[in-house]
Amino acid sequence: MKRWRRKMNQINESIVLKNLQEENQRLKVLLHLAENLQTHLDLDKLLLTTMEEVAKILKADRCTVFLLDEDKNELWSIVAMGIEKGKEIRFPADRGIAGHVARTGEILNIPDAYKDSRFNPDIDKKTGYKTKNMLTMPLKNRDGITIGVYQILNKFDGPFTRADEELLSAISQITATTVENSLLYEEQVESLNSFVDTLSATLDTRDYITAGHSRRVTLYSVAICKQLKAMDCSCEEVRFAGLLHDIGKLGIPEDVLFKAGKLNQEEYQLIKKHPAVTRQILESIHFPRNLKNVPEIASTHHEKLNGQGYPDGLKNGEIPPGGRMLALADVFDALTSRRQYRDREPIEKVWETIEKEAGDTFDIQLMKVFLEVPLKQIIEILEYDQRDRLNEKELTLLAEIPLGTIIEIKRKDPESLDDQDKNINSLFDKYYQRNY
Numbered sequence: 001m002k003r004w005r006r007k008m009n010q011i012n013e014s015i016v017l018k019n020l021q022e023e024n025q026r027l028k029v030l031l032h033l034a035e036n037l038q039t040h041l042d043l044d045k046l047l048l049t050t051m052e053e054v055a056k057i058l059k060a061d062r063c064t065v066f067l068l069d070e071d072k073n074e075l076w077s078i079v080a081m082g083i084e085k086g087k088e089i090r091f092p093a094d095r096g097i098a099g100h101v102a103r104t105g106e107i108l109n110i111p112d113a114y115k116d117s118r119f120n121p122d123i124d125k126k127t128g129y130k131t132k133n134m135l136t137m138p139l140k141n142r143d144g145i146t147i148g149v150y151q152i153l154n155k156f157d158g159p160f161t162r163a164d165e166e167l168l169s170a171i172s173q174i175t176a177t178t179v180e181n182s183l184l185y186e187e188q189v190e191s192l193n194s195f196v197d198t199l200s201a202t203l204d205t206r207d208y209i210t211a212g213h214s215r216r217v218t219l220y221s222v223a224i225c226k227q228l229k230a231m232d233c234s235c236e237e238v239r240f241a242g243l244l245h246d247i248g249k250l251g252i253p254e255d256v257l258f259k260a261g262k263l264n265q266e267e268y269q270l271i272k273k274h275p276a277v278t279r280q281i282l283e284s285i286h287f288p289r290n291l292k293n294v295p296e297i298a299s300t301h302h303e304k305l306n307g308q309g310y311p312d313g314l315k316n317g318e319i320p321p322g323g324r325m326l327a328l329a330d331v332f333d334a335l336t337s338r339r340q341y342r343d344r345e346p347i348e349k350v351w352e353t354i355e356k357e358a359g360d361t362f363d364i365q366l367m368k369v370f371l372e373v374p375l376k377q378i379i380e381i382l383e384y385d386q387r388d389r390l391n392e393k394e395l396t397l398l399a400e401i402p403l404g405t406i407i408e409i410k411r412k413d414p415e416s417l418d419d420q421d422k423n424i425n426s427l428f429d430k431y432y433q434r435n436y
């Protein structure tokens with residue numbers, strides 16, 4: 001009898017221990033998820049990683065997070081395990097178990113999906129999956145409004161338990177807050193982007209002589225920045241600074257800005273003020289932390305390494321890398337743009353002019369990096385206002401050929417060119433000279 005009791009006690013202790021271990025594991029996963037979901041990383045990736053952990057701890061097959069699209073009254077899968085990225089599941093928000101949960105805010109724990117009249121088998125039919133049991137939770141924001149649902153399918157060892165419900169409820173709360181924060185953040189980024197784009201386009205329209213200049217300078221600078229992987233510089237900051245670098249020209253009277261003849265000393269001094277005005281304007285805009293250097297980068301695009309630039313006569317390292325990229329892109333665009341009174345400078349002449357200023361005005365390392373930018377990309381920027389007319393297939397031939405190659409070809413004796421050089425040359429000329 002005693003031995004039997006001891007045996008029972010041992011069994012009970014091992015069950016308690018196993019339960020404690022499981023509970024401990026669940027708490028660990030919850031803490032880990034809470035920690036991860038609060039970092040501002042790629043939301044899709046984050047959700048997928050957490051779903052995999054949730055599925056593992058609840059011993060289930062797959063999870064999906066659906067969001068409510070209020071405009072269309074539909075639920076759509078922001079992330080779904082087992083479904084290829086980019087292929088979302090979308091269905092009317094009043095259909096199926098997920099629809100019921102989104103509508104009522106109830107938690108539904110269904111032991112056999114096909115026996116439940118609310119279950120919508122259409123998705124199984126589409127995906128070829130066989131749903132057995134399922135647990136579906138509403139995702140509620142801080143105001144208690146349902147913004148989507150968290151669904152977990154097919155627990156391997158029978159229906160979902162009360163403990164599973166509790167764990168998924170906690171996970172859903174954290175997920176809802178994270179998703180909502182992330183959507184709000186995306187919305188803010190989008191509105192800043194559209195504001196800056198519109199501002200930049202307005203500026204480019206006002207100055208008809210240099211139409212499209214800010215856009216092209218931005219594209220060249222970002223191309224340099226992306227090509228240059230080592231320097232401490234954010235391409236996003238360069239992009240914003242490029243779009244807004246000449247915003248200070250808004251402060252220059254039109255009769256000076258568009259004067260056809262030579263500027264007198266006084267007018268020239270006025271023009272030279274525009275980078276300082278750019279800085280003033282941009283410093284009054286509240287940029288998020290990751291864009292805090294935009295005013296400095298934008299306002300240094302006329303500085304020169306030798307200190308002869310304006311507005312502050314900064315030297316070498318005093319000019320931020322982004323400002324040096326803009327300086328190079330600004331001059332490259334000025335020389336390769338068509339004006340009313342002249343055509344584009346031949347590309348080899350353009351580079352010759354830049355080379356004369358190597359080390360004095362322009363950063364030699366950045367010049368080298370610029371020469372590595374593929375010709376296809378250069379043509380797409382040069383002809384940005386004609387981009388619908390570019391022949392993608394044809395330009396693919398220039399996708400691997402760097403800018404430096406065409407300058408070398410142009411400097412060679414035309415008689416000495418081999419067939420490949422001739423092809424590159426004529427294709428480049430076709431677009432550079434706009435014979436298309």
Ligand SMILES: [Fe+2]
Pocket residue numbers: 245246274301302
């Ligand atoms: Fe400028």
